[in-house]
Amino acid sequence: VLFNSTVFLIFFPIVFILYWFVTNGNLKWQNILLLVASYFFYAFWDWRFLFLLIFSTLLDYFTGLKMEQCDDEKKRRFWFWLSVIINLGFLGIFKYYNFFVGSFAEGLSQFGMNVNVWTLKVILPVGISFYTFHGLSYVIDIYKGRIKAERNFVDYSLFVSYFPLLVAGPIERATHLLPQLKVQRKFEAEHAIKGVELMIWGFFKKVVIADSMSLIVNKVYEDPSAFGAGSLVIAAVAFSFQIYCDFSGYSDIAIGASKILGIDLLQNFNGPYLSRSIAEFWRRWHISLSSWFRDYLYIPLGGSKVSLLLSIRNVFIIFLVSGFWHGANWTFIIWGGIHAVLFIPSFIIGSNRKYKEDIVHRNKFFPSIIDLFQIAVTFSFVTLAWIFFRAETVSQAGTFLWRIATNMPGKKLGFENADIIGYIIVFVTFFAISGYWLYRKNHLLQPTRTKQFAVSFFLLILITLFGQFSKQSFIYFQF
Amino acid sequence: MTKFLNFFVLLLLAFIVANFLYLFILPRIDWDFSKTKEAHSFKNQKLKVLVFGNSTAMDGVNTEMLSDKLGPAYNFSLGGASLKTNYIQLKNYLQQNEVPEKVLLFLSSAHTNYVSANDVNPIVNYYYGNTFHIKKLDDIPLFKFRWLFVENVKKLLSSKHRSAEVIKGQLNIKSIVPDQSFYKKNIDTCLGYNYSGSTGYEYLWKMAMLCKEKNIAVEIFEMPCWKEAQNNCADTTIENTVGNSTYHLLIRNFNNYRICNTLLDPQRDWLSKNHLNHYGSIKLTAALQQKLLNSPLGQK
Numbered sequence: 202v203l204f205n206s207t208v209f210l211i212f213f214p215i216v217f218i219l220y221w222f223v224t225n226g227n228l229k230w231q232n233i234l235l236l237v238a239s240y241f242f243y244a245f246w247d248w249r250f251l252f253l254l255i256f257s258t259l260l261d262y263f264t265g266l267k268m269e270q271c272d273d274e275k276k277r278r279f280w281f282w283l284s285v286i287i288n289l290g291f292l293g294i295f296k297y298y299n300f301f302v303g304s305f306a307e308g309l310s311q312f313g314m315n316v317n318v319w320t321l322k323v324i325l326p327v328g329i330s331f332y333t334f335h336g337l338s339y340v341i342d343i344y345k346g347r348i349k350a351e352r353n354f355v356d357y358s359l360f361v362s363y364f365p366l367l368v369a370g371p372i373e374r375a376t377h378l379l380p381q382l383k384v385q386r387k388f389e390a391e392h393a394i395k396g397v398e399l400m401i402w403g404f405f406k407k408v409v410i411a412d413s414m415s416l417i418v419n420k421v422y423e424d425p426s427a428f429g430a431g432s433l434v435i436a437a438v439a440f441s442f443q444i445y446c447d448f449s450g451y452s453d454i455a456i457g458a459s460k461i462l463g464i465d466l467l468q469n470f471n472g473p474y475l476s477r478s479i480a481e482f483w484r485r486w487h488i489s490l491s492s493w494f495r496d497y498l499y500i501p502l503g504g505s506k507v508s509l510l511l512s513i514r515n516v517f518i519i520f521l522v523s524g525f526w527h528g529a530n531w532t533f534i535i536w537g538g539i540h541a542v543l544f545i546p547s548f549i550i551g552s553n554r555k556y557k558e559d560i561v562h563r564n565k566f567f568p569s570i571i572d573l574f575q576i577a578v579t580f581s582f583v584t585l586a587w588i589f590f591r592a593e594t595v596s597q598a599g600t601f602l603w604r605i606a607t608n609m610p611g612k613k614l615g616f617e618n619a620d621i622i623g624y625i626i627v628f629v630t631f632f633a634i635s636g637y638w639l640y641r642k643n644h645l646l647q648p649t650r651t652k653q654f655a656v657s658f659f660l661l662i663l664i665t666l667f668g669q670f671s672k673q674s675f676i677y678f679q680f
Numbered sequence: 681m682t683k684f685l686n687f688f689v690l691l692l693l694a695f696i697v698a699n700f701l702y703l704f705i706l707p708r709i710d711w712d713f714s715k716t717k718e719a720h721s722f723k724n725q726k727l728k729v730l731v732f733g734n735s736t737a738m739d740g741v742n743t744e745m746l747s748d749k750l751g752p753a754y755n756f757s758l759g760g761a762s763l764k765t766n767y768i769q770l771k772n773y774l775q776q777n778e779v780p781e782k783v784l785l786f787l788s789s790a791h792t793n794y795v796s797a798n799d800v801n802p803i804v805n806y807y808y809g810n811t812f813h814i815k816k817l818d819d820i821p822l823f824k825f826r827w828l829f830v831e832n833v834k835k836l837l838s839s840k841h842r843s844a845e846v847i848k849g850q851l852n853i854k855s856i857v858p859d860q861s862f863y864k865k866n867i868d869t870c871l872g873y874n875y876s877g878s879t880g881y882e883y884l885w886k887m888a889m890l891c892k893e894k895n896i897a898v899e900i901f902e903m904p905c906w907k908e909a910q911n912n913c914a915d916t917t918i919e920n921t922v923g924n925s926t927y928h929l930l931i932r933n934f935n936n937y938r939i940c941n942t943l944l945d946p947q948r949d950w951l952s953k954n955h956l957n958h959y960g961s962i963k964l965t966a967a968l969q970q971k972l973l974n975s976p977l978g979q980k
Contacts, residue, residue: 390683
């Protein structure tokens with residue numbers, strides 16, 4: 202089920218009614234209901250892959266128990282690696298097999314050896330990267346002794362498959378979500394109203410901003426060599442907004458829906474385009490993934506507690522792996538590499554931990570001029586890197602950048618007056634409501650019921666007037 | 681829970697009220713809405729000339745001028761109207777009013793999929809369907825008539841849009857946007873219009889046959905476009921066989937770049953891409969009158 206589909210508009214109220222009114226607050230039945238709803242949510246897309254999800258759940262559930270029951274370190278290690286290898290094996294087969302054999306064959310062809318490789322003709326199971334990471338973090342935490350294995354199979358399955366986060370995160374931790382699934386949930390109106398607000402805001406970002414931007418972006422990326430530098434710059438900036446609004450929109454809907462069900466999910470975005478450095482950007486963008494890589498890859502590799510050279514290697518590894526996690530294409534690896542290169546200087550001079558505060562301009566309505574300048578520079582670099590992320594091939598990204606750098610003439614993106622008026626209305630709203638959330642967080646604005654109502658109402662009207670309802674999937678579904 | 685449900689129900693109610701308010705306001709401020717309302721209410725009218733088409737004809741065919749020379753005329757054209765829409769409008773008019781002498785149909789095949797589209801304009805659907813149903817989410821007024829929101833915002837922003845008026849169905853706007861586009865490289869090669877390959881073709885013939893049945897002369901024209909969409913095509917004759925009879929229709933091409941060149945001033949006569957303004961509509965209508973007066977009987 203897509204969040205931006207009519208099915209979800211029917212599905213979610215049914216779950217809400219059953220969850221709060223029919224189960225009578227019984228925790229066991231609430232969890233069973235959420236699990237069934239989650240499996241329906243997933244199977245509605247493709248029921249065959251539901252078996253893969255259930256298999257992955259069973260694997261981690263049993264290996265978790267086995268690890269805990271074993272006194273022998275060798276056996277514990279066996280169960281641990283069994284789970285890690287099978288989990289990553291599935292991910293590798295479905296997501297990376299074709300890439301590896303394709304790259305291998307291409308490499309051989311450089312030496313004059315042409316080989317025909319066998320490729321998989323199967324679609325990537327939606328959410329595999331997300332639920333695999335849920336499972337992995339659970340198994341690693343048990344192995345490291347940070348948590349106890351979960352004995353209740355329903356609760357554990359729900360942790361892996363909880364529908365708001367199943368297909369595109371946030372990537373939850375057992376330490377955060379599992380305890381919430383084990384305590385009685387109480388309906389809190391304030392919490393639920395905030396959830397509705399967040400959901401509407403998420404829908405606005407997705408169907409109004411992201412999907413409108415995708416019309417510009419797709420047109421240009423279809424053939425960048427035909428467009429002039431100006432249009433390419435517009436498309437690059439449009440993609441920055443598209444990907445942010447698409448993914449953070451999804452996260453907001455997920456977090457909002459979950460709030461209505463009385464469960465808090467991890468924050469996934471925190472105004473990333475207000476970052477003043479690349480390091481700060483990564484503390485604000487896809488937070489649940491960045492922190493996952495930090496905790497389960499960077500720190501185990503030694504993090505910054507090793508020599509400078511090894512630390513730099515570690516930084517490169519997590520950025521490259523993070524790029525590769527997004528997709529089996531060299532473009533994603535280069536995207537990760539660019540971020541690593543942009544990050545390393547601040548890492549070497551030790552300024553990467555600067556700007557760790559949650560809010561860019563605490564107690565102030567606007568950032569300072571210096572902050573604004575740094576924000577603009579960081580946004581430009583991030584936008585530049587997104588070109589590789591969006592391009593189909595490395596050479597397409599190269600063409601894109603070359604045409605911008607040499608100010609090449611070419612086709613212009615033609616905008617009708619009506620389009621321009623529409624874009625002005627939705628972007629003014631986007632920035633105004635982003636400010637509203639920021640000021641709320643900054644305690645410069647109190648969220649009264651009237652304000653919450655007005656904002657939600659206004660956004661609903663704009664979604665109806667300007668939303669693109671062509672069933673466009675969320676970008677992060679493919680990862 | 682009560683607090684939450686109150687919030688949610690109020691939000692839903694406010695949304696419903698906003699939709700009804702939109703539907704209440706539109707016929708009072710929107711050109712397309714008000715003229716469709718007017719045209720739909722025609723009873724026992726004795727119009728001589730009926731004009732049909734989409735927004736290009738709504739802006740570009742000066743019905744006041746036509747009325748002076750050819751007798752009372754009305755421009756039924758609407759933004760985004762398909763041939764099916766025009767057919768519904770014509771059929772409805774003929775059921776409640778006296779038979780006109782001429783029906784002028786304006787196509788704009790070079791710039792939109794006008795001839796291909798078979799959707800009925802939602803405003804026509806609203807008035808001519810007589811009932812208003814919300815069977816699916818797409819029927820919500822704010823969604824169904826959403827393009828009109830920006831169209832009416834234009835009036836807030838531009839005094840030229842505010843001062844525009846609908847005269848005998850024509851939207852008369854004096855705003856000027858020069859045509860700065862360029863001819864296609866292959867402008868001299870006529871690729872022709874693919875009339876028979878379009879889904880709206882059926883309604884082109886339905887309109888023609890309806891006119892034949894009522895003995896109304898029908899004249900069909902291609903509207904002029906901006907330079908980038910102009911061509912070098914001559915007038916086209918299309919044919920259709922019904923039973924043992926074969927019928928022919930002549931489509932006159934005002935989108936030929938030589939005609940546009942002599943007729944229109946690219947710097948002054950356009951309102952927006954492919955849409956003529958007041959000045960352009962006067963020039964086009966003068967040329968049109970000339971053609972019509974030269975063949976007073978038209979095609980029957």
